[in-house]
Amino acid sequence: MVADLTEKTLRYEKLLKAALEKAKPSSIPNSHMKRVADDYYNMAQSYHKDGIFFIENNDYVNALASFSYGHAWLDAGARLGVFDVDDDVLFTI
Numbered sequence: 578m579v580a581d582l583t584e585k586t587l588r589y590e591k592l593l594k595a596a597l598e599k600a601k602p603s604s605i606p607n608s609h610m611k612r613v614a615d616d617y618y619n620m621a622q623s624y625h626k627d628g629i630f631f632i633e634n635n636d637y638v639n640a641l642a643s644f645s646y647g648h649a650w651l652d653a654g655a656r657l658g659v660f661d662v663d664d665d666v667l668f669t670i
Contacts, residue, residue, distance in 0.1 A: 586628075586637045589644040593625050596651045596667045603661035614659035621650040 600618060604611035624647030631640035654660045655668040662668045 582637045582641065586632065586641040586644065589641055589648070590625070590628055590632070592667065593621070593628070593644045593648045593651075596648055597621060597625060599662055599664055599667060600651045600654065600660040601662070602659060604659055610659050613657070614654060617650045617654035617659060621647040623647075624650065 597618075600621070602611055602614035602618070604614050624643045628640040628643035628647065631637070631643060651660065652669050655662045655670055660668075662670060664670075
């Protein structure tokens with residue numbers, strides 16, 4: 578069965594949005610790792626915004642890539658321990 582690009586893109590957007598809502602920095606304020614958490618989160622947010630832009634311009638291939646990259650930043654942060662997450666569906670923990 579071939580995946581539907583539009584459906585998959587919109588599903589990944591929802592997953593990234595949910596992950597952005599759940600990813601909370603676990604680091605000590607003003608520490609190096611807090612800056613890492615902020616950087617990872619900002620990258621994920623930027624990719625989410627890019628994905629929305631691509632959807633608005635009917636570019637679902639780049640939107641899907643943006644949402645995937647954004648989620649990867651949050652997942653990497655969760656794995657590194659800079660985000661305090663407990664959802665093993667949204668994150669690889």
